[in-house]
Amino acid sequence: MAKDAVADGSGTAGEPASRQPKRQREEGRKTSAIFVAVLIGAAAVFAAYMMSHSEDARGRGRYAAAMPALRTVAAQLLHPEKGILAADESPKTFGARLAGHPNKPSLRQTWRHILLTMPGLEAHISGVILHEETFAQAADLAAARAAGVLLGIKLDNGTAPMGPKQAGELHTRGLEGLASRCAPFHTQHGAAFAKWRAVFRVGPHTPSKAAIRRNAKDLASYAAAAQKCGLVPIIEPEVLADGDHDLSRATNASVRVLRGVFRALKKRGDVDVGAVLLKAAMVTPGSSSAVAATPEQVANATLRVLLGTVPRALPGVVFLSGGQSEELATTHLEALGRLAAERRAAGKPLPWALSFSFGRALQASAMKQWLAGDVPAAQQALLGRAAANALAQQGRAPQDPAAAAAAAAAAAAAAAAVP
Ligand SMILES: O=P(O)(O)OC[C@H]1O[C@](O)(COP(=O)(O)O)[C@@H](O)[C@@H]1O
Known part of the structure; x- marks a missing residue:
């Protein structure tokens, strides 16, 4: 017992x-x-x-139900033979591209006029992101829209330092009054999409959890506000290339940032992730890193990060160029396009489209020609880069940019000749 x-x-x-x-x-x-x-x-x-x-915990929440009209616009932006031109530089950033020329509003206006009215732009450009100041150029906006190019508005108001505990880290401004600010871009000026950029530095202690949480939450709030205004939000959590970090640290930072962003989007519950585009940096070693990476290594690291963090329901990822030369950005895009094509051939297609949303890597040579006074050469240069990137995103070797520009111009002339 x-x-x-x-x-x-x-x-x-x-x-x-x-x-x-x-x-x-x-x-x-x-x-x-x-x-x-x-x-x-x-x-x-x-x-x-x-x-x-924990940044690694699986996000709770849900995405909002499908918003069909916005999904149609997202699909238009992701046309397989086109990409997005980022011409939304703030006046300060534009000044830094001018090689000493005086940064006058009239100069910025002239350059944006050249871009928006460029014959043949629509051959390989689906949309143009613009700074608020360009929305005063009504005739130029109408010309681009008439050519079938969608207009986007940069809705963020630039960056500001975070608190003393996050010295050197930045958060993005512009949420205040956003709901009322964004509506007229759609209803009065015909904008179809929007963009918001947050930046993250890779350092020994950054990006910090606090910087990721704050910027991710703000990106999600912006995305919700943009969709309510009838605009497809492009979310741009840019992991900066500045620094001497290697590929594995860039990978780690990108994973943490993207996880934080998609967790924040899901947590809100009012964002249709099927009508959002991600504008991301390619995963590369820092610009002053002693160890270089091949295009294949960059493409592999970038895809690994995206596959581990980006929901399948997102329609597309558009890459920024982040200070890479025009040629290098195209080479990296081509390596990514090749990987995507290989996966398709193996019966494992990527869930989202890959494309480009370059600023400098589309405009650098073109601006140089324009500043030297040669507008036709500037147009040729930009159309050539757009054509080369359109091929690259499909994994096809870019032709000689001059030949591609000539092809784009011929296509535009043929289209214009149709009564
Ligand atoms: O003027 P800002 O706000 O610093 O913007 C910088 C630029 O960064 C981008 O987001 C990406 O541009 P890049 O492709 O040149 O890196 C552009 O859309 C924008 O013009």
């Missing part, structure tokens, strides 16, 4: 449970109950902490 009592855990060895004093049994039960309650409490606190602090 004593043996049974020990075996079923109900008493002390040698003394049946029924013979223990009642008070002693009750105290034992109370102690176990308190112990279990403390355990449950600690587990709950730990789980809550992990949910709110």
Whole structure:
């Protein structure tokens, strides 16, 4: 009997449970109950902490139901033979591209006029992202729209330093009043999409959790506001190439940032991720890194990051050029396009389209020609880069840019000749 009592855990060895004093049994039960309650409490606190602090925890929440009209616009932007021209430089950034020429509003206006009215632009450009100041150029906007080029508005107001604990890190401004600010771009100026850029530095202690959380939350708030305004949001969490970090640190930072961003989008519950485009940096070693990476290594690292973080429902990823030369950005895009084509051939297609949304890597040579006074050469240069990148995103070797420009111009002339 004593043996049974020990075996079923109900008493002390040698003394049946029924013979223990009642008070002693009750105290034992109370102690176990308190112990279990403390355990449950600690587990709950730990789980809550992990949910709110761990960047690796799976995001809770859901995406909003499909927004068909916005999904159609997203698909238009992701035309397989076209990409997006980023011409939304803030006045300060534009000035940095001018090689000493005075950064006057009229100069920016002239350059954007040349871009928006360029014959043949629509051959390989599906949309142009513009700075707010360009929305005053109504005739130029109308010309681009008439050619079938979608217009986008940069809705962020640039970056500002984060608190003293995140020295050197930045957050993006512009959420205040966004809901009312964004509507007229769609209703009065015909914008179809929008963009918001957040930046993350790779350093020994960055990007910090705080910077990721804050920027991810703000990107998600912007995406929701843009969709409510009737605009397809491009979210741009740019992991900067500045620095001497290697490919593996760039990979790690990109994974953490993108996880944070998609978790924040899901947590809101009012964003249709099927009507959002991700504008991402390719995963490369830092611009002052001692160790270079081949285009194949860059493409592999970039795809690995995207496959591990980006939901299948997102329609497309458009890459920024991030200070790479025009040729290098195209070479990297081509390596990515080749990987995507190989996966398709192997019956494992990527869930999203890959394309480009370059600023400098589309405009650098063109601007040089324009600043030297040769507008036709500027147009040729830009059309040539667009054509080369359109091929590259399909994994096809870019032709000689001059030949591609001539082909684009011929196509435009043929289209114009049709009555
Ligand atoms: O003027 P800002 O806000 O610094 O923007 C910088 C540029 O970065 C981009 O997001 C990406 O441009 P790049 O392709 O040249 O890196 C552009 O859309 C934008 O013009």
